[in-house]
Amino acid sequence: MCGRNRIAVACLGVMCLLGLGVFAADDAKEAKPEKTKKEKEVPQVTAVDINTASAKELQALPGIGKVLSERIVEYREQNGKFELIDDLLKVKGVRAKSLDKIRPLLKLEGGKVDINTADAAQLTTLPGIGEGTAKAIVEYREANGTFAAVADLAKVPGLGAKTVEKLQDAITVGE
Secondary structure, three states: OOHHHHHHHHHHHHHHHHHHHHHHHHHHHHHOOOOOOOOOOOOOOOOEEOOOOOHHHHOOOOOOOHHHHHHHHHHHHHHOOOOOHHHHHHOOOOOHHHHHHHHHHEEOOOOOEEOOOOOHHHHOOOOOOOHHHHHHHHHHHHHHOOOOOHHHHHHOOOOOHHHHHHHOOOEEOOO
16 A cells, blocks of 8 residues: 555544544434423422511522512511411412412411311321321312311311311411
8 A cells, every 4th residue: 555545544544433423422412402491400499488488588489589579578577477378368469370389388387277278288287187187188178168167177087076176276267
């Protein structure tokens, strides 16, 4: 092989290697697709107590910005602790649809649990109410409609009048 042929073969070899590198880079991109704005991970938010959270802590909740978080804190300072999570609807700018989205991320220390809106997880925070009883309460409510009075909770299979009596100060049927 003469000198020119060697150079030509070497150039072909280099081009083949470069081509393989391009294909490998394309395969790597396909294996790791870029995340779109909607797919980007949202930081995990732990339950926020609306009676003690600062404006900054409230801003960690989806849909709660600086202005709304400050309104929530201001409302709480002027009117006292929230009794129900639904009391947030009294704050200017809080809408029912938005509240329903963040409800699982909210907790209410020292407030009452609304047995007409609470999910099973919220009901298990009540003394003497386990997962099975909480599920029975939700199923009863879904089948029979909302509770008109706290005493109506005794109609749920597995709950007696004594248990309901113990819960009197911890539950409500809303306003």
